[in-house]
Amino acid sequence: MNNKTDYNQLAGDFTDYKANKNSIEWVQGYNRLTGLLGFSLKPGDTVLDFGCGTGNYARTLKETYPGLVVIGVDSAQSMVDEARRLDPSGDYVLYNGGIQDEDNLKSYSGNLEELVNGRVINAAVANFVFCTMLNPYEILGICKEIHKVLKTGCPFYIMETNWPVANGKDYGQFRCLHYPELKQFQEVETILRKPDGSEVLVTDLYLGDTFYGHVLGDIGVSCTYENEPENGVFRSRHYWDSPIMLRKIVWKE
Numbered sequence: 001m002n003n004k005t006d007y008n009q010l011a012g013d014f015t016d017y018k019a020n021k022n023s024i025e026w027v028q029g030y031n032r033l034t035g036l037l038g039f040s041l042k043p044g045d046t047v048l049d050f051g052c053g054t055g056n057y058a059r060t061l062k063e064t065y066p067g068l069v070v071i072g073v074d075s076a077q078s079m080v081d082e083a084r085r086l087d088p089s090g091d092y093v094l095y096n097g098g099i100q101d102e103d104n105l106k107s108y109s110g111n112l113e114e115l116v117n118g119r120v121i122n123a124a125v126a127n128f129v130f131c132t133m134l135n136p137y138e139i140l141g142i143c144k145e146i147h148k149v150l151k152t153g154c155p156f157y158i159m160e161t162n163w164p165v166a167n168g169k170d171y172g173q174f175r176c177l178h179y180p181e182l183k184q185f186q187e188v189e190t191i192l193r194k195p196d197g198s199e200v201l202v203t204d205l206y207l208g209d210t211f212y213g214h215v216l217g218d219i220g221v222s223c224t225y226e227n228e229p230e231n232g233v234f235r236s237r238h239y240w241d242s243p244i245m246l247r248k249i250v251w252k253e
């Protein structure tokens, strides 16, 4: 895990990096997600933004849908501090749960439920978060926690780089290094470019196409698992050619 990116060092960089709302991440990622969330949410509903970073997306959601409550959760203190500085009335909390191996998965409960504090969660998002963890068991544990707090039938969206498309490509705002072959759980590197031209290298885990389907089975929940619906119709991943992948999970009883 030596290559794990230290997001505590990147809070300042992230505010700048996410500022360009004409970037491909916004146009093909966050804006699409905002539109999709709009189908199921109403004023007064609460969204959990897991791994909220400096809160750029949480703030955008609240601006787009007045009356929406967004709880931002992140494990990096500097990210939470920066989010609170930029949005003093917002709800940003430090998360310190998580597991690192399979042994503790069954008994693991974490502290997300405590942070959410009994509030009903009507949708959850995890944008470019799980891929940063470099450890599939950590992702499993957190999915288990999100399942516990998210209201049954409500959507959980996961956004991350669509590596089979983005491999070796330069999108201006970010550039993915080239790998001749992508293997599941391989570490992959991306260069993020800030508006001033300076660059930050981050390491992610390539999770592959089927990972989340297995995750859900492993934590023993029943759900529907789909790629992003477009115009109400779920498209097969084979036709999906954006560098940004959105997945939707709906837990069942």
Ligand SMILES: C[S@@+](CC[C@H](N)C(=O)[O-])C[C@H]1O[C@@H](n2cnc3c(N)ncnc32)[C@H](O)[C@@H]1O
Residues within 6 Å of the ligand: 007, 008, 018, 050, 051, 052, 053, 054, 056, 057, 073, 074, 075, 076, 079, 095, 098, 126, 127, 128, 129, 132, 133, 138
């Ligand atoms: C690439 S940033 C994305 C931030 C934000 N979601 C966005 O789209 O701008 C990844 C974020 O996930 C957070 N993170 C990584 N591992 C985490 C964990 N185990 N629990 C909570 N947050 C985590 C990092 O601190 C960082 O802020």
